[in-house]
Amino acid sequence: MDATIERKIEFITQSLIDLKESIEEYEKTKEAKQKKQFFTLSKRYCEEAVETTIKLNQILLKKHLKFPKSYVHSFLDLKEYYDFSDINIEEISQVAKFRNELAHDYIDMSPQYSIEHSKRTLKNLKIYLKKIISIL
Numbered sequence: 642m643d644a645t646i647e648r649k650i651e652f653i654t655q656s657l658i659d660l661k662e663s664i665e666e667y668e669k670t671k672e673a674k675q676k677k678q679f680f681t682l683s684k685r686y687c688e689e690a691v692e693t694t695i696k697l698n699q700i701l702l703k704k705h706l707k708f709p710k711s712y713v714h715s716f717l718d719l720k721e722y723y724d725f726s727d728i729n730i731e732e733i734s735q736v737a738k739f740r741n742e743l744a745h746d747y748i749d750m751s752p753q754y755s756i757e758h759s760k761r762t763l764k765n766l767k768i769y770l771k772k773i774i775s776i777l
Contacts, residue, residue: 642777649697653770656690660763664756680752684743687759690766691740697773712737716769723776733765 663686667679698715702708705722709715716734719725739758742750 643700646697646700646777649693649700650770650774653690653693653697653766656686656693657763657766657770660686660690660759664759664763667752667756676752680755683759684755687762688740688743691736691762692744694766694769695737695740701773712740725772728768728772730769733769736762736765 660683663679663683667676667683670676670679695712695715698719699709701722702715702718707718707721709718713734716730716737720730739762742758743755
């Protein structure tokens with residue numbers, strides 16, 4: 642496996658661990674200031690995990706001289722070169738839309754909305770990462 646790809650996978654893996662921990666701490670913490678800190682951390686880890694996954698997708702696609710037209714397509718275009726028949730890559734690609742919401746503040750995001758979408762992102766990226774590792 643290419644060293645750059647390996648580093649991306651390691652970073653994504655650690656970001657997902659950090660995301661899971663920050664969500665768990667957010668959910669069990671009662672004190673408002675700490676809760677806000679864990680909420681902010683969870684958004685940051687989520688954004689980093691998705692952003693690095695998109696970069697990984699772009700590296701994989703570049704090997705096939707394919708340049709996706711959007712972050713969502715960085716997931717969807719992989720189907721042309723890799724077998725994703727056993728996972729729902731369309732659903733997983735939606736993490737890119739949530740990443741945009743986090744990065745650009747498109748909506749006034751409630752903590753509940755953010756945490757629920759972060760949990761979904763965590764679940765989807767774990768599935769995706771496991772698949773990518775098995776492919777490579």
